[in-house]
Amino acid sequence: MPSSVPAARPAAIAPTGHRRWAMGMPFVMAPRQPWCWPIVAMPGPGSLGKVPAMQHLAFCLVVALGLGTVAIAARAELPERLSQTGLDGAGVRAFEPRFALWSDGAAKRRWIALPPGTQVDASQPNAWRFPVGTRLWKEFSVDSRRVETRHLVLGADGRWEFASYVWDGADAMRAPARGQVLTLPDGKRYDIPSVGDCIACHAGARSPVLGFAALQLGPAVPALLREGLLRGAPARWVTQAPDFVAINAAEHAARGYLHGNCGHCHFDGGVPVPLRLALDVGGRPAPVDGAAVLRRAGTRNPYQQMPPLGTREIDPQGLALLNRHFNPEILP
Ligand code: HEC
Ligand code: HEC
DSSP states (O other), X not given: OOTTSOOOOOOXXXXXXXXXXXXXXXXXXXXXOTTTHHHHHOOOHHHHTSHHHHHHHHHHHHHHHTHHHHHHHTOOOSOSBGGGTTTTSTTEEEEOOSSOOOOTTOEEEEEEXXXXXXXXXXXXXXXXXXXXXXXXXXXEEETTEEEEEEEEXXXXXXXXXXXXXXEETTEEEEOOTTOEEEEOTTSOEEEEOOHHHHHHHHTTSSSSOOSSSHHHHGGGHHHHHHTTOEESOOGGGGTSOOOOOOSSHHHHHHHHHHHHHHTTTSSTTSSSSSOOOOOXXXXXXXXXXXXXXXXXXXXXXXTTOSSXXXXXXXXXXXXXXXXXXXXXXXXX
16 A cells, blocks of 8 residues: 555544544445456556555545445435335425436436425535425436436435335335446446445445535525525525636536546545545636546446446546537547
């Protein structure tokens, strides 16, 4: 392990339920990450000599040491069936983030349900806080066929619970906490993430809810405010949607994409590399090394790929947005 990587030690579980490394890295990572296998199983001397591979290796060790907490996170308090989670009940509303996460081309729909009479606390514009009992869902379809619906609930103890439900006929059943590999009708492999994966992306972020957030909802925010769903929000949001400052449309699209796909790990206090891809309401994007971003987003070599989990295929449209902004001369 390189000396720059601190020894891994379990962080205390904060009252909010977020588990973090001392350096702010999401605490629990899954044991069976595809991006860990080649490194742990057969460390090729060529790749390990390179710094990113070493960091990756360190990250995998972190993963292995975090296993103990996966057990805690996987407390099976969520119902067995999706139909028991309240998705068909009253007060469920659909929403759509502006900068969606690339999920290898799957089509997605999302919903939120707040307990009756409650509001989202928007007083920290970049990290909304949700009332106990908040529920969110995200449904994934491939070739117009529902495959899984992921579910997030804020429990009475202030901890977020994560689960995925796998569709089978008219209902979906809770997947094992360690995740699951499905084979789709066309023979394609489909990964249901482990609870450790959910936590790696969601629980370490500024808010564990990633898409129902000021910059992600953007133009939809004034209506939410008028409906009384938000409290503590800046008064100007009633008429002016929250946004970040960009010099042109290409920058807005590219930096929004990086915020949505990378910002939950790469923020101040996130993974310990000097790369700030999360955006702030009203702020300018931090300068970044565009070549490094293009290189990591443009590969699915497990030593190098970004994001490191949740995808096996490059996002062609996302990469085009990034090229248009960081590398405009190579495009027609
Ligand atoms: C690779 C990172 C990643 C992993 C792994 C991941 N998520 Fe997410 N998730 C996101 C991002 C980013 C969003 C918001 C953007 C979007 O929906 O396209 C999101 C959105 C959601 C939403 C909608 C509410 C919200 O936060 O906006 C739910 C529910 C959800 N995820 C549940 C889960 C569950 C449960 C798991 C594990 C089974 C999981 N996610 C795994 C990154 C991830
Ligand atoms: C689940 C957390 C996570 C997500 C999401 C994520 N990264 Fe990373 N990223 C890491 C970790 C951990 C490292 C350090 C290990 C390594 O270099 O592989 C890293 C390293 C990097 C580096 C090298 C930085 C340096 O100084 O060495 C770049 C560039 C990068 N990421 C870009 C991205 C981009 C672009 C995205 C979105 C398309 C993204 N990352 C999404 C966790 C993440």
